[in-house]
Structure formats: structure tokens, C-alpha cells
Amino acid sequence: MEISEKRTHFQVRTFERILAGYAGLRVPFARYLTQFFKENKQMGSKDRRNASRLCYNYFRLGHAFDGATLVERLAMAEYLCESQSDIVYIYKPELYDTMSLPLVEKIAYLKEHADFQLSAVNIFAEEISPSIALDAYLTNQFQQPDLFIRLKKSSASRVKAYLKAEDITFHEIDAYTLAFKNGTSLQAHKPLEGLFEVQDLSSQQTISFMQASPRENWWDACAASGGKALLFLDHFPQVNLLVSDVRMSILKNLDERFANAGIRNYRKRIIDLLADTSEVLGAEQFDGVILDAPCSGSGTWGRTPEQLSIFRKEQLTEFATLQKNIVTNVAKHVKKGAPLIYITCSVFAKENEEVVAYIEEELGFTREKMSYLAGYKQQADTMFIARLIKK
Numbered sequence: 001m002e003i004s005e006k007r008t009h010f011q012v013r014t015f016e017r018i019l020a021g022y023a024g025l026r027v028p029f030a031r032y033l034t035q036f037f038k039e040n041k042q043m044g045s046k047d048r049r050n051a052s053r054l055c056y057n058y059f060r061l062g063h064a065f066d067g068a069t070l071v072e073r074l075a076m077a078e079y080l081c082e083s084q085s086d087i088v089y090i091y092k093p094e095l096y097d098t099m100s101l102p103l104v105e106k107i108a109y110l111k112e113h114a115d116f117q118l119s120a121v122n123i124f125a126e127e128i129s130p131s132i133a134l135d136a137y138l139t140n141q142f143q144q145p146d147l148f149i150r151l152k153k154s155s156a157s158r159v160k161a162y163l164k165a166e167d168i169t170f171h172e173i174d175a176y177t178l179a180f181k182n183g184t185s186l187q188a189h190k191p192l193e194g195l196f197e198v199q200d201l202s203s204q205q206t207i208s209f210m211q212a213s214p215r216e217n218w219w220d221a222c223a224a225s226g227g228k229a230l231l232f233l234d235h236f237p238q239v240n241l242l243v244s245d246v247r248m249s250i251l252k253n254l255d256e257r258f259a260n261a262g263i264r265n266y267r268k269r270i271i272d273l274l275a276d277t278s279e280v281l282g283a284e285q286f287d288g289v290i291l292d293a294p295c296s297g298s299g300t301w302g303r304t305p306e307q308l309s310i311f312r313k314e315q316l317t318e319f320a321t322l323q324k325n326i327v328t329n330v331a332k333h334v335k336k337g338a339p340l341i342y343i344t345c346s347v348f349a350k351e352n353e354e355v356v357a358y359i360e361e362e363l364g365f366t367r368e369k370m371s372y373l374a375g376y377k378q379q380a381d382t383m384f385i386a387r388l389i390k391k
């Protein structure tokens with residue numbers, strides 16, 4: 001399409017208006033944007049797509065080029081995130097010719113010619129675990145992660161045949177895991193209903209840390225809407241599972257998802273893991289506990305890049321304290337010799353390795369294994385998982 005200065009300026013004005021309205025708010029940007037579009041019904045779908053792209057690209061810059069103007073920063077973000085952009089053509093024409101280079105080369109180019117510092121993207125870079133390949137992780141923040149689905153064993157070939165017939169592009173990670181470019185809409189395809197779960201690749205990979213035997217009693221202590229619980233029951237259908245969360249509303253979503261998956265046999269409780277858990281559980285102990293703890297979510301900031309600008313340092317300490325308090329309560333309900341599976345979607349050592357050290361030193365567990373699920377290598381989220389055995 002021909003480059004129109006007038007159209008581009010208009011897009012930039014809209015972008016500025018959206019950002020000005022979001023300043024100081026601490027809600028997820030996606031929620032704010034949906035509201036903005038509702039209040040601006042004159043915007044067509046193309047305008048909305050464009051505005052969304054500019055904002056998300058802008059957020060991906062984090063704190064890099066903090067001293068530059070808003071429009072200069074937007075142009076830099078467009079340069080790094082896209083291979084073509086009218087905004088770069090108009091506001092940073094000197095960069096336009098190198099736009100189609102691979103991302104790593106564009107980063108190298110900006111380092112040399114524009115004093116770009118990759119570590120400025122995430123001002124908490126020092127907190128990121130040494131087990132994460134920092135440059136690869138930060139570079140990956142400039143790309144939107146893929147959409148992943150998990151297929152039911154019984155319907156995997158049916159789903160793949162349908163996708164091929166409908167010409168929907170996907171990448172097969174393994175027999176039951178498919179990746180799609182983000183923005184692919186599968187919800188609209190009625191024949192696929194109930195045949196898959198949307199679940200990030202790293203989240204799917206957590207199953208390799210959970211071995212369970214039939215008739216064992218397990219507890220998913222932060223079940224939310226049941227992503228991990230569904231995965232777990234898919235692999236270990238004969239296990240008795242208790243699911244709990246502090247939020248009643250999210251457990252309603254879990255009920256719906258379990259019903260759609262045909263799972264009826266499970267126990268469900270509302271449990272605040274910061275309160276006295278014996279009020280609900282008594283002295284009950286489990287053959288295995290999954291603790292997918294509340295965390296900064298920094299391993300998923302590729303999907304919520306606004307966090308690079310709005311996350312505060314105090315929050316990291318608050319999360320680490322919360323995690324230690326929660327795990328102290330949960331640990332009492334693990335049988336001797338049984339596993340506690342500790343999971344976060346964070347890349348910060350304070351929420352991961354340091355919590356694992358606390359569990360070992362203060363709560364009487366031995367670490368069997370721990371690992372980062374390095375989603376940044378596969379356009380997915382990054383997660384942390386540890387398997388600890390009660391002594």
C-alpha cells in the first residue's frame with residue numbers, strides 16, 4: 001500500500017490518545033483497550049488492529065530509549081517488531097532500509113548506531129535467574145508469543161484433518177501440541193468445540209514433573225480455571241483430585257471446563273492458602289501436591305508487555321514473601337516421601353530458586369529436580385518448575 005502521511009499521523013494521534021488514557025492505570029492493558037474500543041465505536045476493525053499493534057509494539061520497548069519522545073520510541077519499537085512500517089518511513093527514515101533484517105541484526109544495528117541497550121528493555125534484568133539466557137530472553141520480548149493448543153488423544157487426528165481442510169496454518173510441536181500464529185481464531189470453528197484446550201507450550205510441559213499412580217489423592221492448591229488440573233487428569237485419570245483456589249469465580253470457570261471435558265469426579269474447595277488451611281482440610285495429607293503459585297508472571301510478559309513499564313520492584317519482594325507464606329501452609333498437607341510440585345511463570349530467581357531453597361532449608365523437603373521451561377526459545381511463555389520430596 002502507498003504510504004500516506006495523513007493516515008500515519010492519524011494513527012499516531014490515536015496511539016497517543018490511547019496511551020494517555022492508560023497512564024497511571026494498573027489494570028491489564030488488554031482490558032483497558034477493549035473498553036477504549038467500546039467507547040470509540042467509530043473505529044473500524046482495521047483501525048482497531050492498527051492501534052493495538054502500535055501500542056503492544058511500543059510496550060515491548062520496555063525502558064529502552066526512555067529519554068526519547070513518544071513518537072521516536074514508537075518508531076524504534078516498530079523497527080524492532082515489524083519488517084515494514086510507515087511510521088519508521090516517516091519518523092525514522094534512516095532506519096527504513098534495514099527493517100527487513102532479522103531481529104538480532106536489527107538489535108546489533110541499533111546498538112551500533114543508536115546507543116540501544118537490550119538490558120534497558122527489562123529494568124529488572126538483574127533479578128532474572130542466571131539459568132535464563134538473558135540476551136535470548138530479552139530479544140524474544142520483541143515478538144508476540146504463539147498460540148498453543150493441547151489436543152485430546154482421542155480426537156487429535158480429527159482436529160489436524162479439519163485444520164488442513166480449512167487451510168488453517170499450524171505447526172505441529174508433537175502429536176498432541178499445535179502452535180498457531182497469535183491472532184488465529186479457533187473459537188469460531190464449531191466442529192472443533194470441546195476437542196482442544198488452549199494451553200501454552202511450557203504449561204503443557206510441566207506434566208513431565210508429575211508422576212502419579214491410580215487411586216492416589218492429589219491436591220491442586222492454586223487451580224484457577226483448571227489448566228494444569230485438566231492436563232494432569234488427562235494423563236492420570238484414575239487419581240482422586242482436590243482442586244482449590246481462593247477465588248470462587250475462577251472455580252466456576254473450572255467447573256465449566258471440567259464439564260466440557262467430561263470430568264465429573266473431583267473435589268472442589270475454596271481455600272485461602274494464607275489462612276489456617278486446617279479449617280477446611282483438617283490434618284489431611286496428599287500423595288502429591290501441585291502448587292502453581294501466584295507470581296509476577298514475568299515469564300509471560302511477551303503477552304502482556306505493558307508489565308515491562310508498570311511492574312514495580314516492591315512487587316517482586318511482595319510476591320516472594322507471598323510464595324513462602326503459601327508454601328509453608330501447603331507443605332503440611334504433603335505426605336512423607338510424597339512430591340510437592342512448585343510452579344511459577346516467573347523468570348526471577350527470588351520467586352523460584354530462592355523459594356525452592358526456602359522449602360528445602362525450612363520445610364524439610366529434598367529437591368529432586370528443578371528447571372526453567374525456556375519458552376523464549378519456542379515463542380512460548382517461560383515457566384519454572386521444581387519437584388521436591390518431603391523428608
Ligand SMILES: C[S@@+](CC[C@H](N)C(=O)[O-])C[C@H]1O[C@@H](n2cnc3c(N)ncnc32)[C@H](O)[C@@H]1O
Binds near residue numbers: 222224227229244245
Ligand atoms: C498461576 S495461577 C494458577 C493457574 C492454574 N493452575 C492454571 O494452570 O491455569 C495462581 C492462582 O493462585 C490463586 N491464589 C492467589 N492467592 C491465593 C491464596 N492466598 N490462596 C489460594 N489461592 C491463591 C489465584 O487466585 C490464581 O488463580
